[in-house]
Amino acid sequence: EVQLVESGGGLVKPGGSLRLSCAASGFTFSTFSMNWVRQAPGKGLEWVSSISSSSSYKYYADSVMGRFTISRDNAQNSMYLQMNSVRAEDTAVYYCARSHSTVIPDLDYWGQGVLVTVSS
């Protein structure tokens, strides 16, 4: 069974940093690209970042470019999102999701999400 479990969320002050993790199991992690998608409270879905299976390619939304860094460790079946210089508008539930299709993906499995709250 495919499982994605996010961790690392919490309350962080504006300008601070946080690192989210996504632990994957039930599939060959090293062969799938992975993604982060977020959802602000009461709002819709917003794609944040994607990383290819070998980390060769990384993509970011304009809203987080230069502040967030996606990475992965295939030996640990894990993906990460380093969030720096966070802003109030980064407050959201962050989901990790597996890519279903190659190149530019749709997303077939999602974690339960982790809440990040940016507030002083």
Added chain:
Amino acid sequence: EIVLRQSPATLSLSPGERATLSCRASQSVTSYLAWYQQKPGQAPRLLIFDASNRATGIPARFSGSGSGTDFTLTINSLEPEDFAVYYCQQRSNWPLTFGGGTKVEIK
């Protein structure tokens, strides 16, 4: 950036009725469009990929159609568990983008 507009914002229907949801793209996405269902407090679930292909385990009452800029998600004979928010997503161009969602609520 490709903008996806979903309509209506809210659809009020009764169990057993048919739901027809629309997603319109600001430019052609060929057939690279997916649909997701999200229930309160849950992660989204992939329903349809590449406009018309049901994802694994998705019941046959869900169907997708369209190409280019206009797409439709149809839910035949709504079941109680189908009342949720539905999002479309394009994978034609970076960045991935989602529509604003359609809420299907019980009338």
